Amino acid sequence: MKVAVVRFPGANCDQDALWSLRDDLCLSAEYVWHEDTSLAGFDAVILPGGFTYGDYLRCGAIAARAPIMAEVARFALEGRFVIGVCNGFQVLCEAGLLPGALLLNQNQKFLCQDVYLRAENRTSPWTEGVDHILRIPIAHGEGRYVCDDLTLARLASEDRIAFRYVDAEGRQTEESNPNGSVDSIAGVLNDAGNVLGMMPHPERATRKLLGSDDGRQILAALCRVTV
Amino acid sequence: MSTVRVYVTLKPSLLDSAGRTVTDSLQKLGFDEVKDARIGKVIEMVVDPYDEARVREMGERLLANPVIENFRIEVAG
Numbered sequence: 295m296k297v298a299v300v301r302f303p304g305a306n307c308d309q310d311a312l313w314s315l316r317d318d319l320c321l322s323a324e325y326v327w328h329e330d331t332s333l334a335g336f337d338a339v340i341l342p343g344g345f346t347y348g349d350y351l352r353c354g355a356i357a358a359r360a361p362i363m364a365e366v367a368r369f370a371l372e373g374r375f376v377i378g379v380c381n382g383f384q385v386l387c388e389a390g391l392l393p394g395a396l397l398l399n400q401n402q403k404f405l406c407q408d409v410y411l412r413a414e415n416r417t418s419p420w421t422e423g424v425d426h427i428l429r430i431p432i433a434h435g436e437g438r439y440v441c442d443d444l445t446l447a448r449l450a451s452e453d454r455i456a457f458r459y460v461d462a463e464g465r466q467t468e469e470s471n472p473n474g475s476v477d478s479i480a481g482v483l484n485d486a487g488n489v490l491g492m493m494p495h496p497e498r499a500t501r502k503l504l505g506s507d508d509g510r511q512i513l514a515a516l517c518r519v520t521v
Numbered sequence: 522m523s524t525v526r527v528y529v530t531l532k533p534s535l536l537d538s539a540g541r542t543v544t545d546s547l548q549k550l551g552f553d554e555v556k557d558a559r560i561g562k563v564i565e566m567v568v569d570p571y572d573e574a575r576v577r578e579m580g581e582r583l584l585a586n587p588v589i590e591n592f593r594i595e596v597a598g
Contacts, residue, residue, distance in 0.1 A: 352586055359583065388586065395588045397531075398538045440535060440589060474536070 295519055298326040298336040300366070302357045305344030305381065311497045315340070318500035319513055328360040338375035338516050339366055341382030343433070343495060353396060353436045354384030363389050375419065375516060376489045380434055383481070383491035392482055392491045393449065394441030396434075400474025404435040408505070409472055409494055411480055412464050414455040418487035419515045421456055427464045428457075428508040430494040432472060437493040439475035439482070449482060456481035456490055523571035524597040529585045530561035571596065 299312045308325065315323040323340075326333065333339060346357035357363070363385075370376045370391050378386040386392045399405060408431050413424035441449070449455050457480040461470040471478040473493075481492030496509030531537050540559040547555040564584055568576065576594050585592040 351584070355583065355586065387588070393588075395586055397535065397589065400536065400538050402538050402542055438538075442588075474538075 295321055295337050295516055296335060297321055297323040297338045297340055297516055298333055299323055300328060300339060300341050300362055301325050302328045302344070302346040302360060302385075304346045304348055305342050307343035307379065307381075307495065307497065310495075311340050311342040311379070314497040314500040314509070315513065315516070318507075319510065319517060321516055326362060328357065328362050331361050331365055333362075333365050333369050337519060339369060339377070340497075341366070341376070341378040341385050342497070343380030343382060346381055346385065349381075349436075352388065354381055354386075354388040357381075357385045358388035367391060370484065370489045373486055373488050375519060377420065377513075378489075378491040379495055379497060380432075380437075380493055383493055384436070386489065386491045391489055392484055393445045394439055394482065396436050396493070397438045397440055398436050399434070399438050399472070404433075405437070405472050406433045407431065407472070409480070410460050410462050410464070410470065411457040411494060412460045412466070414458055415453050415483060415487070417453065418456065418483050418490070419518065420483070420487075420490040420512055422515070422518075424511050427460060427462065428499075428511065429462075429506045430496055430499045430509050431505075432494045433498075434473070434493055437473040437475065439479045439493070441476065446476060449479075450477075452485065454483040454485065454487075455479055456483050457492055457494070522567060522569045525566050525568055525571060525576055526595045526597055527564045527566070527576065527580055527584050527592055528561055528595065529564065529580075529590050529592045531559060531590055535589060565597070
């Protein structure tokens with residue numbers, strides 16, 4: 295298993311992603327430049343967080359149209375694993391690989407804090423076996439997930455809501471929703487379940503020393519793949 | 522050579538939290554008549570030649586996100 299960590303100008307979680315995969319999950323991981331056009335030799339892709347292209351126009355809008363993204367789309371279509379974290383989630387939405395969009399937080403504040411997550415889907419490769427409440431950090435100004443009512447109903451009926459923001463006991467309340475996301479959605483899956491986008495940062499929670507190693511439960515999907 | 526402006530606005534159904542902050546701030550300055558403010562963006566381009574269909578395509582493919590935004594085109598001259 296070899297994971298591509300895509301580097302866009304302005305991304306700032308690329309090193310976190312690379313080293314958490316290498317050191318804490320014992321995976322092989324290499325950087326791929328945004329202008330590259332091939333993912334040959336890779337088995338999975340992570341789009342890390344940051345502020346790609348200064349988040350000009352809209353978060354992730356320019357990155358979503360970078361040369362590497364056509365290859366990421368092909369990769370996703372083949373059923374291979376793609377995860378977008380934070381800005382990477384925004385990029386996947388802008389690229390049309392995931393439904394919806396991310397808007398300015400309801401309280402207009404940049405939020406840097408731990409949140410609790412409940413895995414709603416338990417069958418996708420990313421969420422399989424995640425049966426307890428996860429504590430994982432968020433760090434974003436524009437993480438309010440929105441989509442139209444029809445899309446929301448489809449996400450629910452097709453079991454594509456990967457994570458919801460909850461409190462420590464797993465209850466979905468207004469207070470436990472940090473950014474005003476519709477239905478407290480913190481992460482969604484594509485229809486096949488191989489593409490995950492989420493605002494919280496699992497790569498920042500891969501060892502106890504960092505405060506939590508709950509992120510491993512999500513990233514462990516990459517260890518389960520047999521190539 | 523034409524100057525074209527593309528106005529991009531958040532769909533009315535979506536909460537514009539930055540716009541709400543501006544509403545609050547205007548009201549605090551005494552502009553009580555302001556009931557709502559919404560923030561959009563304008564992208565001004567110089568194009569040659571001007572072809573409305575192509576500018577529309579720019580709006581659809583990059584300048585606006587159809588999931589959350591609407592846009593309109595104005596030719597300034």
